[in-house]
Amino acid sequence: MGHCPQGGRSVLDPHAGRYAARTAGMTASEIRALFAVASRPEVVSLAGGMPNLAALPLETIAAETARIIAEDGLTALQYASAQGLPVLREQICEVMSLEGVAAHPDDVLVTVGSQMGLDLVARLFCDPGDLVVAEGPSYVGALGSFAAYQAEVAHVAVDAHGLVPEGLRAALRQARNAGRRVKLLYTVPNFHNPSGVTLAVERRAEILEICRTHGVLVVEDNPYGLLGFDGRTHPALHSMDPENVVYLGSFSKTFASGLRVGWVLAPHPVREKLVLAAESATLCPPTLNQMIVSRYLATQDWRGQIAVFRENYRERRDAMLRALEDFLPPGCSWTEPDGGFYVWVKVPEGVNTKAMLPRAVDARVAYASGTGFYTNGLGARRMRLSYCYPSPERIREGVRRLAGVLEAEPALAPAFRPVAGLRERAPETV
Amino acid sequence: MGHCPQGGRSVLDPHAGRYAARTAGMTASEIRALFAVASRPEVVSLAGGMPNLAALPLETIAAETARIIAEDGLTALQYASAQGLPVLREQICEVMSLEGVAAHPDDVLVTVGSQMGLDLVARLFCDPGDLVVAEGPSYVGALGSFAAYQAEVAHVAVDAHGLVPEGLRAALRQARNAGRRVKLLYTVPNFHNPSGVTLAVERRAEILEICRTHGVLVVEDNPYGLLGFDGRTHPALHSMDPENVVYLGSFSKTFASGLRVGWVLAPHPVREKLVLAAESATLCPPTLNQMIVSRYLATQDWRGQIAVFRENYRERRDAMLRALEDFLPPGCSWTEPDGGFYVWVKVPEGVNTKAMLPRAVDARVAYASGTGFYTNGLGARRMRLSYCYPSPERIREGVRRLAGVLEAEPALAPAFRPVAGLRERAPETV
Numbered sequence: 058m059g060h061c062p063q064g065g066r067s068v069l070d071p072h073a074g075r076y077a078a079r080t081a082g083m084t085a086s087e088i089r090a091l092f093a094v095a096s097r098p099e100v101v102s103l104a105g106g107m108p109n110l111a112a113l114p115l116e117t118i119a120a121e122t123a124r125i126i127a128e129d130g131l132t133a134l135q136y137a138s139a140q141g142l143p144v145l146r147e148q149i150c151e152v153m154s155l156e157g158v159a160a161h162p163d164d165v166l167v168t169v170g171s172q173m174g175l176d177l178v179a180r181l182f183c184d185p186g187d188l189v190v191a192e193g194p195s196y197v198g199a200l201g202s203f204a205a206y207q208a209e210v211a212h213v214a215v216d217a218h219g220l221v222p223e224g225l226r227a228a229l230r231q232a233r234n235a236g237r238r239v240k241l242l243y244t245v246p247n248f249h250n251p252s253g254v255t256l257a258v259e260r261r262a263e264i265l266e267i268c269r270t271h272g273v274l275v276v277e278d279n280p281y282g283l284l285g286f287d288g289r290t291h292p293a294l295h296s297m298d299p300e301n302v303v304y305l306g307s308f309s310k311t312f313a314s315g316l317r318v319g320w321v322l323a324p325h326p327v328r329e330k331l332v333l334a335a336e337s338a339t340l341c342p343p344t345l346n347q348m349i350v351s352r353y354l355a356t357q358d359w360r361g362q363i364a365v366f367r368e369n370y371r372e373r374r375d376a377m378l379r380a381l382e383d384f385l386p387p388g389c390s391w392t393e394p395d396g397g398f399y400v401w402v403k404v405p406e407g408v409n410t411k412a413m414l415p416r417a418v419d420a421r422v423a424y425a426s427g428t429g430f431y432t433n434g435l436g437a438r439r440m441r442l443s444y445c446y447p448s449p450e451r452i453r454e455g456v457r458r459l460a461g462v463l464e465a466e467p468a469l470a471p472a473f474r475p476v477a478g479l480r481e482r483a484p485e486t487v
Numbered sequence: 488m489g490h491c492p493q494g495g496r497s498v499l500d501p502h503a504g505r506y507a508a509r510t511a512g513m514t515a516s517e518i519r520a521l522f523a524v525a526s527r528p529e530v531v532s533l534a535g536g537m538p539n540l541a542a543l544p545l546e547t548i549a550a551e552t553a554r555i556i557a558e559d560g561l562t563a564l565q566y567a568s569a570q571g572l573p574v575l576r577e578q579i580c581e582v583m584s585l586e587g588v589a590a591h592p593d594d595v596l597v598t599v600g601s602q603m604g605l606d607l608v609a610r611l612f613c614d615p616g617d618l619v620v621a622e623g624p625s626y627v628g629a630l631g632s633f634a635a636y637q638a639e640v641a642h643v644a645v646d647a648h649g650l651v652p653e654g655l656r657a658a659l660r661q662a663r664n665a666g667r668r669v670k671l672l673y674t675v676p677n678f679h680n681p682s683g684v685t686l687a688v689e690r691r692a693e694i695l696e697i698c699r700t701h702g703v704l705v706v707e708d709n710p711y712g713l714l715g716f717d718g719r720t721h722p723a724l725h726s727m728d729p730e731n732v733v734y735l736g737s738f739s740k741t742f743a744s745g746l747r748v749g750w751v752l753a754p755h756p757v758r759e760k761l762v763l764a765a766e767s768a769t770l771c772p773p774t775l776n777q778m779i780v781s782r783y784l785a786t787q788d789w790r791g792q793i794a795v796f797r798e799n800y801r802e803r804r805d806a807m808l809r810a811l812e813d814f815l816p817p818g819c820s821w822t823e824p825d826g827g828f829y830v831w832v833k834v835p836e837g838v839n840t841k842a843m844l845p846r847a848v849d850a851r852v853a854y855a856s857g858t859g860f861y862t863n864g865l866g867a868r869r870m871r872l873s874y875c876y877p878s879p880e881r882i883r884e885g886v887r888r889l890a891g892v893l894e895a896e897p898a899l900a901p902a903f904r905p906v907a908g909l910r911e912r913a914p915e916t917v
Contacts, residue, residue: 070756071730075670075704077614077636083763107566115560123553130545134743136537169599169747172770180635184507201767205610206507240505274505300501313564315774317599326500333513337631340602343773344745 078185082204086197086429095423101455103442104423106250106398108310109373112365114357118313118349121356125348133345139336141167141320142344145351149320152354153306156282157296160322166331167342171280171307171319175202177334178276178303178321182240183208190228191243192220194401194430194439196250196278199243208240210432217392219256220244222263229271239273247291248281248397251430251441255395258291265298280307283363285396286371300324308350310398311363316346370398376449377442380456386464391442398445401427403438407468410440416465422458508615512634516627516859525853531885533872534853536680536828538740539803542795544787548743548779551786555778563775569766571597571750572774575781579750582784583736586712587726590752596761597772601710601737601749605632607764608706608733608751612670613638620658621673622650624831624860624869626680626708629673638670640862647822649686650674652693659701669703677721678711678827681860681871685825688721695728710737713793715826716801730754738780740828741793746776800828806879807872810886816894821872828875831857833868837898840870846895852888 095102125133140146146162153160168174175198183189185207191199193212203210211232213224225242232239242264246256256264268275277294285291295304307319323331335341353359377400381391388405402424404410410426417423427439442459444452463469525532555563570576576592583590598604605628613619615637621629623642633640641662643654655672662669672694676686686694698705707724715721725734737749753761765771783789807830811821818835832854834840840856847853857869872889874882893899 072704072754072757075612075702076760077610077612077617079614080611080760080764083760083767085763086766110561110564113560113564116557118560118564119553119556122556123549126549126552127546130543130548131540132745134540134543134548134745136739136744169769169773170771173768176768180507181510182505182507184509187507198767198770205764205767272505274502309566314566315562315564317769317771317773324502327502330506330510330513333515334510334635336516337513337628337635338603338606338768339599339747340628341747343599343747343776346773346776 079205079207082207086201094418100418100421100423101447101451101458102423103444103447103452103455103459104425105446106443107446108314109366109369109446110313112362112369113313114362117357118353121352122349125345125352129348133348135344137341137344137347139341140332141165141342142347142351145347146320148351148354149306153293153295153304153322156279156290156293158293158304158322159296159299164322164325164328166321166323166328166335167347168319168321168335169339169342170309170314170317171278171305171321172198172202173335173338174305174319174321175199175278176205177331177338178241178305179203179206179208180334181327181330182274188232188237188239189241189243190225190239190273192245192249192252193433194251194427194436195243196245197429199278200430200432203243204432211239212431212433212435215249215252215254217254219246219249219254219260220264222260222267225264225267229267229273239271241274241276242268243276243278244294245278245281246294247279248284248394248399250281250397251399251425252401253392253394253397253399255291261292261294261297265294265301269298269301275302276305277302278305280305280310281397283311284367284370286367286374287395288364288367295322303327311366312350312353312359316349318342318346318350367396370396370445373444373447373449373452374400376452377444377456380453384457384460386460386469388469389463398443400442400444402440402442404440404463405468406438408463408466409437411437413462413466417459417462420458420462422455422462424459509635509637512637516631524848530848530851530853531877531881531888532853533874533877533882533885533889534855535876536873537876538744539796539799539876540743542792542799543743547787548783551782552779555775555782559778563778565774567771567774567777569771570762571595571772572777572781575777576750578781578784579736583723583725583734583752586709586720586723588723588734588752589726589729594752594755594758596751596753596758596765597777598749598751598765599769599772600739600744600747601708601735602628602632603765603768604735604749604751605629605708606635607761607768608671608735609633609636609638610764611757611760612704618662618667618669619671619673620655620669620703622675622679622682623863624681624857624866625673626675627859629708630860630862633673634862641669642861642863642865645679645682645684647684649676649679649684649690650694652690652697655694655697659697659703669701671706672698672703673706673708674724675708675711676724677709678714678824678829680711680827681829681855682831683822683824683827683829685721691722691724691727695724695731699728699731705732706735707732708735710735710740711827713741714797714800716797716804717825718794718797725752733757741796742780742783742789746779748772748776748780797826800826800875803874803877803879803882804830806882807874807886810883814887814890816890816899818899819893828873830872830874832870832872834870834893835898836868838893838896839867841867843892843896847889847892850888850892852885852892854889
C-alpha cells in the first residue's frame with residue numbers, strides 16, 4: 058500500500074489512478090485538521106486565526122445590506138466583471154494609500170479572500186519543480202497553494218526584525234548552484250503569520266534589491282498591516298518597487314472575513330493574466346459582497362473601526378504576553394508582536410509540539426504546532442499561539458493550562474530541567 | 488516577436504519569462520471580450536448568459552438578509568468550513584432529489600459558483616496533455632478551466648438528442664489508438680450551453696456505460712436542469728451511476744447568480760480531495776452567501792419561484808423562435824430548446840459569424856459567435872443566441888436586426904442565394 062502514489066488510497070478509492078500528479082501534494086494541513094477539535098467549547102483555542110468580530114456594528118451592516126438588496130438587488134444578485142466592481146477597486150486604492158501604495162484601480166483584481174489571490178499567483182507563475190522562497194516559518198495557506206502547483210518552498214530564517222537578508226542571499230545562491238529556478242519570494246512583512254515579527258524598514262529596500270537583482274518577483278501578503286498596536290503603518294514593499302511586487306490585501310481582518318473579499322495589486326501585464334485566471338477560477342467574485350464592503354467603506358468610519366479592532370487585539374496580546382511570562386516554564390521563549398494575531402513560542406529541547414498536542418487538547422487547550430508552518434520538517438520545538446479570538450481571561454486560562462501540559466512533558470522532568478538562570482526571554486531568532 | 492512564448496509580450500512585459508507553462512494557455516475568451524461592447528444600452532445583447540432576476544422578491548430577500556446579519560452576524564461574517572455549511576449541504580441534497588439524485592450531505596462541497604467546481608475538478612484530474620471529451624460545441628467556461636490545467640478537449644458531435652453515443656465511442660477509440668489518456672467526459676445534459684439540446688433519457692445509460700467501460704469519469708454540469716419549460720425534470724446522470732459521476736450544481740440560475748453559490752457532489756474519496764483543493768483555492772466559500780441561500784430555501788417558496796423563472800424564459804424562448812422564423816433568411820436553421828437559455832443557430836455557407844460580429848454590433852445587436860465554443864476552430868457557421876435576459880420585444884427587435892446583418896453578407900447576395908425550397912428548418916445535427 059505504501060508504494061502507490063495516492064498514499065495507500067488505491068484500495069479504497071476507485072479513482073486513485075486518475076488523479077493529476079499535483080493532487081498527490083494535496084494533504085490536509087495539520088492546522089486545519091485541528092480546528093474541529095479546537096472548536097469544542099471547553100477547549101481554549103489558541104490555534105485558529107479567526108478575527109474577533111464582536112466590535113462590528115451588526116445592526117448598521119444589516120440595514121445597509123438590506124438597502125443594497127432592496128434598492129439595487131438586480132445588480133447585487135447578478136454576475137459582474139471578473140476583475141471586480143470599479144468603485145470598490147478605487148476604494149481599495151485608498152485603503153492601500155495608508156501604507157504608501159500609489160495604485161491605479163485598473164491594476165487591482167478583487168478576489169474571494171486573499172487566499173484566492175495566493176492561488177492565482179501560484180497558478181500564474183509556478184511550474185512543477187520551481188522554487189518559492191518564503192519565511193521559515195511561513196503562512197500555512199500559502200504553503201498549500203504553492204504545493205497545489207507543485208512548487209517547492211525554500212525557507213529563509215526570520216529573526217525579531219523579520220526575514221534576514223543574508224539568509225535570502227544564501228538561499229538564492231544555493232538555488233542557483235543547484236540549477237533551480239526561483240520564481241517568487243513570498244513574504245508577510247507586517248505582524249507575520251505565524252511568527253508575529255515585522256520586517257524592519259531598513260531591511261525592506263535591501264530585500265527588494267536582492268530580489269530585483271536575482272530576477273525574483275516579490276509577493277507581499279499583507280492582511281495585518283493596519284493592525285499595528287501603535288496605530289503606525291509601515292511602507293508597503295509595493296510602494297518601494299511597484300514593478301516587481303505583487304501585493305495581496307484583504308478585508309478579512311479589517312472588516313469581515315466571512316464576506317471573503319480580498320484583492321491583488323499587480324504590475325499591469327500580470328494583472329491582465331490574473332483576471333483571465335480568475336475568470337477560470339470563479340467567473341467573478343460575489344457582487345453583493347463587493348457592494349457590502351464598498352458601502353461600508355463609503356458610509357462608515359472604517360478607520361475608527363480598525364482602531365477599535367487594534368485596541369481589542371492589543372489588550373489580548375498584552376494578556377497573552379503577561380500569561381506567558383507568569384506561567385510558562387523555564388526554557389521557553391517567545392516573540393513579542395507589535396500587531397496582528399500571533400505569538401511564536403519556542404519550547405525547551407526535547408519537547409515536540411506536534412506530539413504534545415493531543416495531551417494539550419486533553420488538558421483543554423489547543424495551539425498550532427510549529428511543523429505545519431514549514432515544508433521541511435522543522436518547527437517541532439515551536440508553536441503558534443493566537444490571541445485574536447478568545448477573551449483576555451480565556452487567553453490567560455489557556456496559557457495556564459498549556460504551562461501545565463509543558464511541565465508534565467518528560468523532557469521537563471526535574472532531572473532534565475535547565476538551570477533557572479539560563480531561561481531565555483528575548484530570542485535572537487524566532 | 489512572434490517567436491517568444493508569451494505571444495509577443497516580452498517587449499512590454501518584464502515578467503514574460505517568469506510565467507508558468509500553463510499561463511500561455513490563458514487567453515481572453517471571445518465571448519467575454521464581447522461583453523463590454525454588448526452591454527451598451529443601444530445594443531440588443533443576445534450574447535450573454537445573465538439570468539433574468541426581475542421576478543425575485545427583493546424586499547423579502549433584503550429583510551431576510553438583514554435578519555441574518557443582525558441576529559447571527561458573528562457567524563455570517565466569520566470564516567467557516569471549507570466544505571460549506573452543513574445545513575446548506577442538506578438542503579442541496581433536497582434540491583438534487585428533484586432530479587433523482589440520492590446524495591449524502593457529506594459528499595457535497597459548496598463552491599463559489601459552479602465555475603469553481605469545474606476549476607477544482609480540472610485541477611484534481613488533469614495533467615498536462617490529458618484529454619477531456621466534451622460536447623462540440625461546449626460551455627466556454629469549462630473549456631477555459633481545462634485549458635488552465637493544460638488538458639486538451641476532444642469534441643464529440645451533438646444532435647437534437649444531445650451527445651451522440653457513437654461519436655463518444657469513436658472519440659475514445661481514437662484517443663486510445665493515439666495513446667492518449669482520456670480523464671473526463673464533461674457534459675451539460677440538460678438544455679445544453681450553447682446548443683440548447685437535452686440528452687435523451689435512453690442515451691443516458693448508454694453514455695454512462697461507455698464511460699465506465701473506458702475508465703472515464705463523467706462530469707455532469709447541470710445549471711439548467713430545473714428550467715425545463717414543461718416543468719418536468721430528467722434523471723440526473725449521477726442518479727444512474729453515482730460512483731462514476733461528479734455532479735456540478737448551481738443556484739445562479741434558480742436563485743441569484745451574484746451570490747456565487749454552487750456545489751459539487753462527488754464520490755466520497757474525490758470529495759475529500761476536492762475539499763483540500765477548495766481550501767487552497769479560497770479557504771472557504773462566503774459564509775453570509777451560504778446563509779442567504781439556506782434561509783431562502785427554508786423560508787421561501789423556491790419551487791414556485793423557479794416556476795416563475797421557467798415561465799419567463801419560456802415566453803422569451805417563444806419570442807426568439809417566432810422571430811427567427813419570421814426574420815432569418817433562407818439557409819439558416821436553429822435548435823428548439825425545451826428549457827434553459829440558448830438557441831444555437833446555423834447560418835448559410837460562406838457566412839463567418841466571428842467575422843460578421845463587428846457588423847452586427849454596428850447594427851446594434853450582439854451574439855456569441857460559434858468558434859468560442861470549440862477548441863478546434865469549428866463553429867464559424869454557428870452562433871449562440873441567448874433569450875434569457877432581454878424582454879420578448881427586445882429579443883424580436885434583436886433578431887430583426889440580426890436578419891438584416893445576415894442578409895447584407897456577401898454570401899447571401901442574390902447571386903449566391905440558394906433556392907427557397909432548400910431552406911433548412913429542423914436540423915439533424917446542431
